[in-house]
Amino acid sequence: MQLFIKVALSVVIILTATAIGKKLPTTAGLIGVMPLTGALVLVWMYLESHGDASTMQKFTKGALWGIVPSILFFVVALLCFRKGISLPLALVSSFGAWLGAALVHQLLLK
Numbered sequence: 001m002q003l004f005i006k007v008a009l010s011v012v013i014i015l016t017a018t019a020i021g022k023k024l025p026t027t028a029g030l031i032g033v034m035p036l037t038g039a040l041v042l043v044w045m046y047l048e049s050h051g052d053a054s055t056m057q058k059f060t061k062g063a064l065w066g067i068v069p070s071i072l073f074f075v076v077a078l079l080c081f082r083k084g085i086s087l088p089l090a091l092v093s094s095f096g097a098w099l100g101a102a103l104v105h106q107l108l109l110k
Contacts, residue, residue, distance in 0.1 A: 002047075006040075006044060009040060010040075013031070013037065016031065017031040017032045033070070038063055041063075042056070042060075045059050061109065062105075062109060065105055065108070065109060068101060069097075069098045069101035069104075069105055070098065072098060072101045073094045073095070073097060073098040074094070075097075076090075076093050076094045076096075076098075077090050077091070077094040080093055080094065
């Protein structure tokens with residue numbers, strides 16, 4: 001049941017952002033990156049770890065520093081779109097930048 005709730009909440013957030021994006025793209029962008037996802041994961045992590053402070057601290061630290069690769073993803077996407085690059089190539093480039101930064105993230109946080 002818990003898995004169903006997780007999936008349902010995720011789908012609702014994505015569909016809401018997509019629906020809003022038809023009229024207000026910048027607002028949809030804000031919804032897409034808002035801390036709601038992080039808050040939901042915090043709740044699930046808390047419940048599944050029975051409130052283990054060490055687990056919560058490690059997750060929060062990873063999320064905080066994980067913002068950097070996410071910012072890089074959107075910077076690369078913005079630059080690609082400004083240059084008229086197609087969506088598939090922009091996504092490949094953005095995910096590539098994110099992946100490189102995420103690997104550095106994981107190495108630094110070990």
